[in-house]
Amino acid sequence: MPLHQPKLDNPEDLYVIKKYQEEIDWLKNPCYEPGLMNLLNEFKGKAQRELLSELLKEMKHQTIAEKIQNISFLVDTLESLKLTASDTLIVATAKKSESDGSNAWLYFFKFYLAQHREWNERSLQPTIESSIETLTKSPKNYKNIIIFDDFIGTGKTITTKVREFEDKLKEKNLKLPNIHIFSLAGMKFGVSHAEKKLDLNITCPTQIEKGISDKYTCPNEVKNKKALMVSMESMLKSKYSHNAFTGQYSLGYEGSEALFQVQFTNCPNNVFPIFWMQPRKKGKFRNTLFYRL
Known part of the structure; x- marks a missing residue:
């Protein structure tokens, strides 16, 4: 209450x-x-x-249960891409000491990954920083990185975080792995923006259109409803x-x-x-x- x-x-x-x-x-x-x-x-x-x-x-x-179904979809996608635990890290976009949705939802991957015995705790990285540390210690072990977020808005944040991740690896003279981006949900225009900027496909099972601009076909109706809001x-x-x-x-x-x-x-x-x-x-x-x- x-x-x-x-x-x-x-x-x-x-x-x-x-x-x-x-x-x-x-x-x-x-x-x-x-x-x-x-x-x-x-x-x-x-x-x-x-x-x-x-x-x-x-x-x-x-509901939270419905949201977790999206994680099941992402794990199915991971399997269809033939990404394996031996050479793949799933990395939340959260920063160190940050309470973040990507980190919270990363936890729910465990239920699905545990059904495939080769995956373990090390496969899931709670922050960008922790993934850099893991890659620094074992640079030859990981060929694939899944950068995971819970929601993509304008697409600018995920673009910035992926580029920061790439820059940090370059600073350490580490080979850039294959990068995949997963998100549970996002704005359709934001997902498209990030895909164009990064030249990468983004797996995002729930994509939301703009509530006024994308709903109404008449330009005047869009203008009037936005003005009212x-x-x-x-x-x-x-x-x-x-x-x-x-x-x-x-x-x-x-x-x-x-x-x-x-x-x-x-x-x-x-x-x-x-x-x-x-x-x-x-x-x-x-x-x-x-x-x-």
Whole structure:
């Protein structure tokens, strides 16, 4: 339960919540009700409510169990590429001493890899730094590196991390292994951007299109709905005195327009900020549909 339980400004919005829950199965979970109530308190206009409803219906929502199925898909891909434990490392993109989704989800590879007896703990590297150390100690042992992330947003971060990995190997005069990139999910435009920049194929079983720009075919409709969302963000900026609603996170980080969430996990900053942004000033609090540290 959140620290502050909101109350509906308009009791009739209880019927709106029930309608949303009937139409959108994942909203039936009680954990989302405080955030949904708060969204209805914040956005009372007809056009605002219609846009909220449309976006929530398009939201790609996964349970942890569904997310783990994507790991099964990645392991199947690994086998189809004929990558073996004797010459392959699976490396999370996390930095040293960083709490990161790639590191957290890497753990779930164990269940599937354990069914193939040749894989062991050394095959899984929790950080880029640890993989460099392993390659330095045994430079001839590993011909293949799988760089693993849990979510690709704009594609810039994974591009930077792969290039940093390559640069560190070059600094140590180590031969560059074959690099493969796996991600559990990502923005379609971001995956495409990274593939072009790195000249590598990316295996990403769940790819998300932009929630407004890629959904509507009429340019004017796209323009109007994006303008409406920006106005909704501006309302929150004024209410909470929090510039982040309209800064680089407007429409999601760098305009990503993501509609994606895995239940009980940290929300990607690529998602529209009205669903997760919290004010940081003392004395300000906002119940959100999703949460992010």
